[in-house]
Amino acid sequence: MSNPYLQKKRWKYLLMFFALIIAGSSLLYTQYLVKNIAKSERTRAQVWAQSMKQVFSTVDENQLNYVFFVRDSLTVPAIVTDEKGDFKVSRGLDSMKTFINIPPEPGVDQKKQPVYDLKYFQNELATMDSQHEPIKIKIDVPGLGGNYWLVHYKESPLLTQLRVFPYVQLSIIAVFLTVAYSAFSSSRKSEQNQVWVGLAKETAHQLGTPISSLLAWIELMKSKFDAEDDPLIAEMSNDVKRLEIVADRFSKIGSKPVLEQHSVYEVVKDFVDYFRVRVSDKITFELTGDRFLQAGINIPLFDWVIENLLKNAVNAIEGPGSIKVDIAASKTRAQVYIDVTDTGKGIPRSKFVTVFRPGYTTRKRGWGLGLSLTKRMVENYHNGQIFVKDSELGKGTTFRIVLKNID
Template sequence: MKFLEKIDFHKIAIMPVIRWQFKLALIFIALLTVIVIIFQTQIVVQDIIEKETNLIKSYSKILESLEDPNFENIEFSLLLNDQILPNISFPMILTDDKNEPLFPFQSNIRNIEIDSTKSLPDQREFLKAKIVDMAQTYEPIVIKDHNGKILSKIYYNNSDLVTALQLYPFLAVIGVIVLLTIGYIIFSSVRRNEESKVWVGMSKEAAHQLGTPLSSLLAWMEILRLNIDEPRAISETLSEMDNDVNRMKTIANRFSKIGSKPELENEHIFYVIDAACNYVEKRLPHLGRKVEIIRDFPKEKVVVEMNVDLFTWVMENLIKNAAESIEDENGRIRVSMRVTGKKVVIFVKDNGKGMTNKIKKQIFVPGFTTKKRGWGLGLSLSKRIIEDYHQGKIWVEDTFPGKGTTFVIEIPVITSS
């Protein structure tokens, strides 16, 4: 089953889903980021505006109090000079009741740069233009005497900090769009590179797997030519050629079913599992150790709905993994089966090296492997075949370092007799 260990079938099967999930995740994160930025920025902006408004109102009240000849204004003068004016960080212009800037200009404005080299009329026009702009943002605060007569007005606007914060969400949106664009470009580049690697790997492995029976067929054809006059030899050779053709068909069927929904048919599960055991058993000598496969199946006929090619693939993968985990010369793999209610439960138990809890938790994760060779997709793909295609379950029931491992498969039963 080297074909399954090296080829990243799982990535090909789920690649369209991953692409859409990745794009949706990027969009969701971007929208969430923008919403959070706007929400938080608005809270900060409103808080600053409220503080600035309260400050300008306090300033106006002090000015009104200072205009009252009957009011003791020493403390208010100190408050104005020590706490109010130093904290005004926003543009402000003090005018008379007719909206004309009060003279001297420098004493009645805050946080506005005025060109002192220009004439007084030019300075006045400059300030009047500022007053018009300020009036579009906030209504002026009117200062009256104790008789209700308008003495002056305070025009003001947002501070530079508030203006910057109000622009920040727009800059954040632009930044998010740029990040999304960069992320999409990077993802597309990685995806194209990954697809290229996967398809190259699949092509090589497909050629390798198909090459074995093809080479055998060429050899059988040569034998046919050499034994053209011997009917018995021809019959045996044709039988072997038929086996190789069937093997090629099996490889092609497995290859074509990756990423598509396979057709399921009612099958006697005993024969399917036994065939998988036989296939691996004939190839165990290549592992350089003695491994016995023990079969323990019930006598009754158990029919399940399955895809034979893919289910055999899973069984071969589990049995082969079990054989490779055995370090003892006298290894044993017990493949057993029992029917429980409307489920058939299959056990693949070995006396191999076992695994730790940490490895057990990751054993079905795509890409995880403890082998020096392989892509770590055999078990993750097996899980997908059992759970997604056969509506079953697969898990590690029992394992411990040095004590072996037991894999369990559970799938629905159609009939049992």
């Protein structure tokens, strides 16, 4: 039989693979655009740098307007410094923090010249140099500060936004898909739970009539054949009572069970005594632990938990083996530990969590629901925990149930 859990897992991996392809394609295409825009901006910066050189060189009067037009066409922030790092010209920066006149205006007192925010310029320069290598232009005009100038320029806001855009876009899509998946998954689980609850209650109702008939037939056999003490009829009676318990379990699914204070040892012992005579005599059972520990238990449902664990242990044992149930308290005695240990084939460590998922099974005819139901009954109905405490391939497995101790 195909495993629905494995099929679901494959679909998840397949969808994740296609999502990664889409995300990767989006990032690669965006990087391609960023690279081309950055190249275009550097070309414009180089043209602007050459225009600055022409401004401070001797030019024909007819060419001057064209040079100024080229110079003013730069759309990215830029700073020009000389080879010593002194500021010369800036463009596209915050006008409230920048003011550079080179050369100083004739007839204006130098002390009255507006100044610029040095720290602001230094921060902008550091940002520009971290983004692009400065463009070097040779200056042959005496008195302008050195033999060459450096043009530092910054990415345009458009290019910066384009770099960030795919990550913002993918984040929004991821959040939307997560919320949508959670909503649909919750809705689907709710519908499935309603179906299972309805099916369970209908099963309990259908079992009621034949169970009542079987009880009546057993009483008739006792009186007709005078077999009140016959051990076979006694075992038949026990099995019919077990059917009553099973029907009661199904009727309780979907409703909040009533938890009562019971001795954990005695509850487990009653079921182990019933179960051991119904499996191979090659498997031995051992029950140990504290007899006085108590917890809030719904006996029909908790018997189901122990039954599923014992059946799982029996199926794991190939040939002779043993099953041990140990009941102990935590160090603070706030919790009760119930350890079910078998000498079966064991569970790989990678499957410690997977075994509790619906549909997971290693048996050809299994449905993979036993441990899933067990986990639900322990955690949802008894406010406890269940997990694989330890397992080794070829040697056996220990499941641990944790309940709240009631002193």
